[in-house]
Amino acid sequence: MALTADRRFRIIAILAEHKGYVSAEELCRRIEGVSRRTIRSDIDALCVTFAIESRTGPHGGYRLVATDPVPIQCASMLQAVKAHLDQTGGCDGYDAALMEHTIRLLYANAKHG
Numbered sequence: 001m002a003l004t005a006d007r008r009f010r011i012i013a014i015l016a017e018h019k020g021y022v023s024a025e026e027l028c029r030r031i032e033g034v035s036r037r038t039i040r041s042d043i044d045a046l047c048v049t050f051a052i053e054s055r056t057g058p059h060g061g062y063r064l065v066a067t068d069p070v071p072i073q074c075a076s077m078l079q080a081v082k083a084h085l086d087q088t089g090g091c092d093g094y095d096a097a098l099m100e101h102t103i104r105l106l107y108a109n110a111k112h113g
Contacts, residue, residue, distance in 0.1 A: 008042050021061035
């Protein structure tokens with residue numbers, strides 16, 4: 001379970017780095033050894049916790065969307081990510097620095113997006 005949770009956290013981190021869409025191919029490239037099918041499965045699971053939009057076509061892919069115009073507190077985001085990792089049994093082995101970086105990117109996107 002830890003590998004799945006770590007991979008899903010990396011997907012969120014990658015999506016948080018981009019304002020636009022990230023293709024499944026790009027996610028596969030950035031997370032080596034993962035198929036497009038696995039990416040789609042992970043995205044489906046992540047959609048339960050995170051607002052992820054998908055678009056088909058040549059410029060399509062996935063992106064995080066801010067669902068609340070009120071700025072989200074970093075602590076709340078950290079709790080949401082940790083809760084997701086706890087649910088999936090994946091808190092063992094996640095990278096705290098990467099998590100903090102992702103939380104800050106999510107906050108910046110929600111605040112300015």
